[in-house]
Amino acid sequence: MTDPLVTVLGGTGFLGSFIVNDLVEAGYSVRVACRHPGRGIRPESDRVERVTCDIRDERSLRPALEGSAAMVNAVALYEEKHGLTFDQIHVDGAHKAARCARDLGVKRQILISGIGASTASASNYVRARAQGEQAARSAFGDTTILRPSTLCSRHQGFVSALDMVTRLPVIPLFGRGNTRLQPVYAGDVAAAARRCIEMSGTTGKPFELGGGEIYTYRECIDLMLEHKGIRRPKIPLPFGSWHLLATLLGLLPKPPLNRDQVILMENDNVVGENVGTFADLGIEPLSLRAIIGGERPHPCRT
Numbered sequence: 001m002t003d004p005l006v007t008v009l010g011g012t013g014f015l016g017s018f019i020v021n022d023l024v025e026a027g028y029s030v031r032v033a034c035r036h037p038g039r040g041i042r043p044e045s046d047r048v049e050r051v052t053c054d055i056r057d058e059r060s061l062r063p064a065l066e067g068s069a070a071m072v073n074a075v076a077l078y079e080e081k082h083g084l085t086f087d088q089i090h091v092d093g094a095h096k097a098a099r100c101a102r103d104l105g106v107k108r109q110i111l112i113s114g115i116g117a118s119t120a121s122a123s124n125y126v127r128a129r130a131q132g133e134q135a136a137r138s139a140f141g142d143t144t145i146l147r148p149s150t151l152c153s154r155h156q157g158f159v160s161a162l163d164m165v166t167r168l169p170v171i172p173l174f175g176r177g178n179t180r181l182q183p184v185y186a187g188d189v190a191a192a193a194r195r196c197i198e199m200s201g202t203t204g205k206p207f208e209l210g211g212g213e214i215y216t217y218r219e220c221i222d223l224m225l226e227h228k229g230i231r232r233p234k235i236p237l238p239f240g241s242w243h244l245l246a247t248l249l250g251l252l253p254k255p256p257l258n259r260d261q262v263i264l265m266e267n268d269n270v271v272g273e274n275v276g277t278f279a280d281l282g283i284e285p286l287s288l289r290a291i292i293g294g295e296r297p298h299p300c301r302t
Helices: 014-025 058-065 086-103 124-139 158-165 186-198 217-228 239-249 259-265 288-292
Strands: 005-009 029-034 048-052 070-073 108-112 144-148 171-174 206-209 234-237
Touching: 005 014, 005 058, 014 029, 014 186, 029 058, 048 058, 058 086, 070 086, 070 186, 086 108, 086 124, 108 124, 108 186, 124 144, 124 259, 144 186, 158 217, 158 288, 171 217, 186 206, 217 288, 234 239, 239 259
Parallel strands: 005 029, 005 070, 029 048, 070 108, 108 144, 144 206, 171 234
Antiparallel strands: none
16 A cells, blocks of 8 residues: 555644654654644644544544545543533544544544543543443444553653652652552554554454553652652542542632542553553553653664
């Protein structure tokens, strides 16, 4: 297939931008489809086409997907606001996008979800992610699901959150800080999305994508403090207190913490069993220590 076209829904978002850049560097033509396609800073390329698309509207989805060999749905809503709900974006939107892709003859669909996605979760966000997986597969049976752990780059995502919290004179821990996390470099997840387009054996399978090492939340804090060369006292804070704090902060126009984030921190977020991993895609992921330290991403194993 010469110069294949891949449509990336949500291509100006944090992860979406990494996916677009990875595909362009690999020689693909990419159609960035989202509500605000002009957003985001990215080197201009004649391989990138930008179109306005709302995942809730099939009338805009169809032209965005027309002629595409593959689609990556990287649309993400982390907080319900401005009239947008998790169900609208992650469930109904995922179903509409998958159905349009199927009807238009798109060969491969990659859906970005998340580790821990479960219809039994107390988190509306996590529950919607799981329902979105089901909805996408009901319309496009060969959907490949990518479930990354906590996303980050050197200055964004989870690393940015660690940077902010370690500026406090005293650092409150979620519980005793023992929640296990496997932070993953967004560029590694982008490479995984491309591999799933290229490798026939990935069709219809789930992959859980965690970084090179597992840490407790307390250890993540310690890594950032070590990187900054500073010390801060750390105080355990019961999750009940975090839920109360999230409720109070929810009264603010732009709350820095919400209930779904607290629920996520109550459970380990690491790669499970009986699923595909980076190893199956020939990728050796960076660790959080390497990301914070600015280590250059190493080439994927072939």
